[in-house]
Structure formats: structure tokens, C-alpha cells
Amino acid sequence: MxxxxxxxxxxxxxxxxxxxxxxxxxxxxxxxxxxxxGDYVVLEDLNLQIRKEEFVTIIGHSGCGKTTMLSMIAGLNxxxxxxxxxxxxxxxxxxxxxxxxxxxxxxxxxxxxxxxVLLGVNQVFPHATKGQRNDIAKYYLQKxxxxxxxxxxxxxxxxxxxxxxxxxxxxxxxxxxxxLDEPFGMLDSLTRGELQDILIEIWNKEKITAxxxxxxxxxxxxxxxxxxxxxxGPKAKIGDILDIDFxxxxxxxxxxxxxxxxxxxxxLIDFLEH
Amino acid sequence: xxQSITLGKVTKFMGLGFLSTFxxxxxxxxxxxxxxxxxRKVFVPLASILLFIGLWHMGAxxxxxxxxxxxxxxxxxxxxxxxxxxxxxxxxxxxSSCQPNTLPSPAQVWGSYKSxxxxxxxxxxxxxxxxxxTAALNEKRIAAGKEAxxxxxxxxxxxxxxxSLKTVFAGFLLALLIAVPLxxxxxxxxxxxxxxxxxxxxxxxxxxVVWYLLVFMIVKTxxxxxxxxxxxxxxxxxxxxxxxxxTLVNTAMGVSxxxxxxxxxxxxxxxxxxQKIFKVVLPSSLPLIFTGLKITLSVAWMVLIAIELxxxxxxxxxxxxxxxxxxxxxxxAKIIVAMFVIGIIGFxxxxxxxxIQNAVSFDKTDAI
Numbered sequence: 001m002x003x004x005x006x007x008x009x010x011x012x013x014x015x016x017x018x019x020x021x022x023x024x025x026x027x028x029x030x031x032x033x034x035x036x037x038g039d040y041v042v043l044e045d046l047n048l049q050i051r052k053e054e055f056v057t058i059i060g061h062s063g064c065g066k067t068t069m070l071s072m073i074a075g076l077n078x079x080x081x082x083x084x085x086x087x088x089x090x091x092x093x094x095x096x097x098x099x100x101x102x103x104x105x106x107x108x109x110x111x112x113x114x115x116x117v118l119l120g121v122n123q124v125f126p127h128a129t130k131g132q133r134n135d136i137a138k139y140y141l142q143k144x145x146x147x148x149x150x151x152x153x154x155x156x157x158x159x160x161x162x163x164x165x166x167x168x169x170x171x172x173x174x175x176x177x178x179x180l181d182e183p184f185g186m187l188d189s190l191t192r193g194e195l196q197d198i199l200i201e202i203w204n205k206e207k208i209t210a211x212x213x214x215x216x217x218x219x220x221x222x223x224x225x226x227x228x229x230x231x232x233g234p235k236a237k238i239g240d241i242l243d244i245d246f247x248x249x250x251x252x253x254x255x256x257x258x259x260x261x262x263x264x265x266x267x268l269i270d271f272l273e274h
Numbered sequence: 275x276x277q278s279i280t281l282g283k284v285t286k287f288m289g290l291g292f293l294s295t296f297x298x299x300x301x302x303x304x305x306x307x308x309x310x311x312x313x314r315k316v317f318v319p320l321a322s323i324l325l326f327i328g329l330w331h332m333g334a335x336x337x338x339x340x341x342x343x344x345x346x347x348x349x350x351x352x353x354x355x356x357x358x359x360x361x362x363x364x365x366x367x368x369x370s371s372c373q374p375n376t377l378p379s380p381a382q383v384w385g386s387y388k389s390x391x392x393x394x395x396x397x398x399x400x401x402x403x404x405x406x407x408t409a410a411l412n413e414k415r416i417a418a419g420k421e422a423x424x425x426x427x428x429x430x431x432x433x434x435x436x437x438s439l440k441t442v443f444a445g446f447l448l449a450l451l452i453a454v455p456l457x458x459x460x461x462x463x464x465x466x467x468x469x470x471x472x473x474x475x476x477x478x479x480x481x482x483v484v485w486y487l488l489v490f491m492i493v494k495t496x497x498x499x500x501x502x503x504x505x506x507x508x509x510x511x512x513x514x515x516x517x518x519x520x521t522l523v524n525t526a527m528g529v530s531x532x533x534x535x536x537x538x539x540x541x542x543x544x545x546x547x548x549q550k551i552f553k554v555v556l557p558s559s560l561p562l563i564f565t566g567l568k569i570t571l572s573v574a575w576m577v578l579i580a581i582e583l584x585x586x587x588x589x590x591x592x593x594x595x596x597x598x599x600x601x602x603x604x605x606x607a608k609i610i611v612a613m614f615v616i617g618i619i620g621f622x623x624x625x626x627x628x629x630i631q632n633a634v635s636f637d638k639t640d641a642i
Contacts, residue, residue: 065435094541104536110636112559119553120543157637173543 008077017049024050024073024177030081030207031068042068044235046082048228050177053207057220059268060230060239066213069230072182073211074100086176088250096124099175099208101183105162107154113165114150117141120173120250140168160191164198171202178203180212184219196222197252204249217268222255229271240271327380334379338459341374357404370603383614386607394430401425429588435615438521438578438589441506442623445513453518453570454563457525461559467526478519479517486512486584505587512581517574526564527561557636564631571627575620590616 005016007140041133042065050056060066071077073084075094084091086098099120107116117137125133141150144164155233163183170178172213183199184192214220220227224244231239244264246255255261364372378386388593404425412422429437460466489512497504532555540550556563573622582591594612597605 054440074542077540094538095544096286096542098542102535102538104535106533106539108536108539108554110560119539119545122551123543123545153636217562 007017017051019068019088021051023052023054024211025085025088026069026073026082027085028082029069029072029079029084031065031072031077032080037244040232044237046237050211052209055203055210055212055223055246056223056226057212057214057224058228058230059217059220059272060215061232061272062215064230064233065236066101066230067181070179070211070213073177074098075178076100092104096120096173097176099170099173099178101166101178101180103182103185105154105159107157107162107165108232109155111272112151112153113141113146113157113168114138114166116154117169117172120169124173136172137168137212139159139192140172140202141165143171144168144198160187160195160264163187163195167195167202168200171206171208174206175208178208180210182213182215185215192216192219193252199223200250215230217265217272220268221261221264222250227268229241229268242267279397290426294462318574331380334377334382338374338379341376345374365475375601375603378604378610382604382607383610386604387603387611390431390608392612393410394432397427397430397433400427422619431593431612434588434590434593437587437621438582438591440617441510441582441587441589442571442574442578444506444635445511445517445553445578446571446642448511448514449518449521449570449574450567453515453521453566454525457522458529458556461526461529462551462555474519474522478523480516482512482580483584485516486581488512489515490585505585508582509578509585509587509589512585513574513578516577516581517570520569520573521563521566524562524569525559528562528566529555531562532558555602560635561631564627564635568624568627568631571623572620575616579616 026048029043029048030041031043032041034040046069049085057070058066068077072079073091075091075098089203091098106197107113108119114134114137117140118133121133121137125136128136138147138150141147144167146161146164146168149157149161154165157165166183184195188196196219212223214223221266226244227244228238229240229242230236242264245260246258300605345365346362349361365374393538404427408423415422456470459615460470486508489508493504493508493511497507536554536558540554544555578589579591581587582589583595586592590612594609597608597612
């Protein structure tokens with residue numbers, strides 16, 4: 001499986017949206033890791049605009065820099081060049097306007113499910129009363145189906161349940177952008193399906209602009225409005241963007257039965273295999 | 275949702291899991307595998323204890339004979355055959371004045387243990403009588419604004435144990451109050467870490483004796499005007515300074531090696547420094563902090579003996595030293611009694627820390 005980046009027509013994807021519609025704007029983004037043998041360029045000249053209330057999935061080969069890009073958007077990784085802006089304002093470090101659902105659930109194991117969600121809620125709604133904050137946290141835990149596990153310690157929950165808490169925690173702080181770094185990568189396929197349904201159900205209600213990394217082509221199509229394909233690194237950039245025109249709310253069944261599904265799927269797999 | 279608390283759970287929680295095997299034995303709930311596990315957990319330790327006592331007994335006997343032969347030989351060359359014969363008879367008769375002075379046998383140690391307890395009973399009776407006698411007088415003295423008369427007699431062996439425990443806990447508390455906050459700061463800040471690193475590396479291996487001398491130099495001058503006995507102050511400070519290093523190093527390590535995911539969560543949620551320390555960093559480093567505290571407590575108990583001995587501060591250390599200087603016939607046996615008491619208390623202190631660790635820490639798996 002050889003990757004022939006040089007010969008593929010370079011998709012610079014300069015198609016820009018009206019600035020009113022844009023939530024997240026990456027311009028000429030660059031990431032360089034200095035190594036003893038000279039600089040290693042992970043990302044170069046990466047341009048991507050994501051509109052408000054859009055769900056974008058990102059696929060690409062392992063090590064191509066997807067996670068690097070996402071953690072730069074989250075503010076957890078320094079930007080070497082170019083800019084990232086949310087609603088026109090350049091980001092400075094991490095902040096609760098960009099919620100993150102990590103690959104590992106990353107819950108504090110010594111806290112209960114409720115306390116984990118409250119950790120963020122308390123931070124974002126400091127002026128709300130204790131009761132109101134509790135209600136917010138409980139509402140989102142109910143949404144992810146954990147109404148019986150409010151007071152269970154995170155260390156007592158299964159991996160899938162922990163990731164549900166992770167989802168609740170991210171939505172509960174009402175971020176402008178939701179960043180998901182392969183959140184279901186560590187789960188078995190049954191649990192993964194369940195969590196995709198839960199995620200999309202909450203998302204349909206909240207419509208928070210979402211950027212999600214995934215390795216799973218079906219997941220990418222099922223969840224997204226657009227699938228962004230990244231070229232392999234080094235010097236990774238946006239290779240291609242695929243618009244998914246399924247109506248929302250979607251069900252797994254309707255998506256699988258749709259005539260375009262296999263066209264989309266073939267497009268993505270063709271990209272990944274060349 | 276209340277969990278039932280069973281004996282098995284409690285003993286396991288305290289690191290005394292072997293005790294629950296006894297319960298199974300009496301309730302007759304034993305399968306074949308349980309019998310094997312019972313043999314391993316109860317019979318094997320018992321057998322090894324008996325073997326240990328047997329070896330000790332034989333070793334003590336052989337040392338006794340060597341020492342006796344040497345004494346008789348010496349009497350023969352120095353004073354002639356009659357004196358040697360008299361000495362041989364004296365040793366054989368069990369007369370205490372001419373017994374060879376060497377490693378006491380298990381039986382002698384047991385005897386000394388009982389005599390120490392008897393001594394304690396006598397002293398406490400004495401104390402009670404004293405308190406009764408002086409009660410009325412003391413009331414008057416206090417009413418008149420004078421100090422009450424206190425018992426100034428010799429402390430018993432049991433009193434010494436409690437004084438030692440007091441010194442150790444004071445020292446441990448001091449170590450905790452210095453090492454945990456300092457460790458947190460060092461772990462959080464790479465700058466402080468490089469500022470303190472040389473200090474830790476150089477002072478960590480310093481011997482308890484030198485710590486004592488250092489503390490003595492300082493405290494002696496600081497308390498120059500005070501008439502009070504500074505030996506307790508000096509000894510608990512020395513114990514604290516000797517033993518705090520394990521906690522300091524472990525706390526710093528625990529704090530600086532908090533799971534990166536947790537730190538990222540704290541960053542994304544923009545937790546303030548106070549919240550970050552108390553909600554994320556500290557809970558996550560508790561297991562390592564407790565490992566440090568456990569080592570600190572056992573080191574404190576270990577160096578206590580040497581320091582009490584140097585500081586002339588009452589306690590088991592001083593007891594051992596005085597018995598050694600005393601050189602009475604049963605002194606050696608008393609020293610061995612003190613040795614076992616020190617060992618057993620050390621073990622119990624360790625279990626105590628383990629119990630507290632299990633109660634407060636989220637990670638139940640790495641408790642040893």
C-alpha cells in the first residue's frame with residue numbers, strides 16, 4: 001500500500017464559507033517537532049473551515065497528524081505556524097469553549113460519575129446555585145443513560161460507561177466546539193454502536209459544532225455532515241472533503257439502506273488505499 | 275446501598291487477611307484447596323516460628339557453654355584448680371552472680387518478659403497509691419495556686435513503650451507537615467525541583483546520629499533560657515528530620531507524575547491552581563504519598579531507638595541502653611524483650627498505615 005502524495009492533484013480546498021457561518025477556522029496551520037536530525041514537519045499549510053452546527057469527521061492513516069491537529073485546536077499543543085480561530089477570535093491555550101472527549105475516558109477515578117461532570121460544570125457556571133449545577137450534571141448523565149450510576153465511582157464503571165460520562169462531561173459545559181479524539185476507538189463494536197447512537201442523539205438536540213477523529217469509515221459517514229480526509233504525513237494536509245447529504249435525524253438503518261451510502265464508502269476507501 | 279461488613283473484608287482491608295482463615299476453620303467452610311491454603315498460611319508460619327525458637331535455643335546453649343568453658347579456663351590459669359572447680363559448681367547451680375554473660379535463651383527472655391510485666395504492675399499500683407495519697411493535698415495546692423505534686427518514680431517498661439510511641443508520632447507528624455507540602459511544591463515546579471534537588475540528595479543519606487547532633491546544636495541554643503528538659507524536643511525533631519525524606523521524595527514524584535490525561539482535563543476545564551491541586555493532583559498522587567508515609571513511619575520507629583539513646587530521652591531506646599550499661603544478669607534478656615516489642619510495634623504501625631491508606635486512597639491494588 002504505497003501512498004503517492006506527490007502525484008495526486010493537491011486539493012488545497014480553498015472554497016471558503018461566508019465568515020458569518022464559520023465557527024472554527026484553521027489557516028495555514030503548521031506543526032513542527034524539532035528533532036536532533038532536524039525539524040520534523042507534521043502538518044503544513046493546512047486550511048480547514050468548519051461551519052456552525054456542523055459535524056465533521058476526520059479520517060486518515062495512523063500517525064498522519066490528526067490527533068496533533070485536534071490537540072492544537074484544543075489548545076493542548078503549541079501552534080508552530082498559521083492560526084486557529086473560534087468565531088473569528090484566535091485561540092490562546094485551552095479553555096472550556098472547546099470541550100474535548102479524549103480517547104481514554106480520562107475520568108478522575110476517585111470521583112463519582114456526578115462529581116466528574118460537576119468538575120466542569122462548576123467551572124463554567126460559577127454563578128449558578130449548587131442545585132442548578134447538580135441539575136445540569138444530572139440531566140446530561142441521564143441523557144447518556146447513566147441515571148442509575150450518579151454516585152458510582154468512575155473506577156467502578158466499565159470502559160463504555162466511563163466514556164458515557166466523558167460525553168456527558170463534555171456536553172454539560174456547553175462548549176462552542178466539541179473535539180472528539182477517537183472516543184470509541186477502545187470499545188468493542190457493540191458498545192461502539194450504542195455510544196454512537198447516544199452521541200448523535202444528544203448532538204441532534206444541542207447542535208454543537210463537532211470535530212471528530214475516527215478510523216472507522218462507517219462511523220465517519222454515519223455521524224458526519226462532511227468527512228475530511230487527511231493525507232499521510234509528514235507534511236500532512238487536507239486531501240479531500242466529502243459532503244454527506246443524508247437527512248438528519250438519521251438512523252443507522254436509513255443510512256445503510258440509502259443508495260449513496262456505498263458510493264460514499266467507496267470514495268473514502270479509495271482515498272485511504274491510495 | 276449498604277455493603278455488609280464481614281470479618282474477612284475487615285481483616286483483608288487491614289492487611290491481616292490470614293486471620294480470616296481461622297474463621298473458616300471454625301465455621302467448617304473448608305474445601306480441599308482451602309486446606310492447602312490453610313496449611314500454607316497458618317501451619318507454615320507456625321512451623322517456621324518453632325524452628326526459629328529451636329535454633330535460637332540451641333545457639334544460645336552453645337554460646338553459653340563456650341562462655342562458661344572460657345570462664346573456667348581463665349579461673350584455672352589465674353587462680354588455680356580450686357577456684358576453677360568452685361566456679362564450675364557455681365555455674366552448674368544456677369547461681370545468678372556467676373552466670374556467663376551471653377545471648378539469653380528463649381526461656382530466659384520469656385521469664386524477663388514476665389518479670390517486666392510484674393514490675394509494671396507494681397509500679398502502676400505504686401502510682402495509683404501515690405495519686406490517692408496526694409489527691410487531697412494536690413487539690414489544696416492547686417487552690418493555693420501552686421503546682422501539683424507529680425509522681426517522679428522510675429517509669430515501667432510499659433511506660434517507656436508509650437513514651438517512645440509519643441516521640442515517634444510527634445516526629446512523624448513533623449515529617450508529614452514538612453515533607454508533604456514541600457513535596458507538592460517541588461513536584462509542581464521544575465524550578466523548585468532544581469533548587470531543592472541537591473539538598474535532598476545530600477541530606478537524605480545522613481545518619482540519624484548526625485541528625486541528632488545537628489538538632490542538638492540548634493535546639494540547645496534556642497532553648498538556652500528554658501529550664502525544661504529539652505531531650506523530648508530534640509529527639510522528636512531528629513526523628514522527624516531523619517524520616518521525612520521518603521515522604522518528600524515520594525510526594526514530589528507522585529505530584530510530578532500525575533497522569534497526563536488528568537492534567538489535560540484540568541487544562542481544558544481551566545481549573546484554577548487551587549482546584550487543580552486539591553481535585554486532581556493530590557488525589558491522584560495519594561497512593562504514592564502514602565507509600566512514602568509508610569516508609570517514613572517505619573524509618574521513624576527504627577531510628578527512634580538510636581536517637582533516644584543519644585538524647586537520653588525516656589523510651590525504649592533509653593531502656594535498651596540502660597539495660598546494656600547495667601549489665602545485670604537478666605539485662606541481656608530484657609534487651610531481647612525490647613527487641614521483640616520494637617519489632618511487633620513496628621509491624622502494627624505498618625498495618626495501621628496500610629489501613630488508613632486503603633480508607634482514603636482510590637487505588638486499592640498497589641497496597642502491599
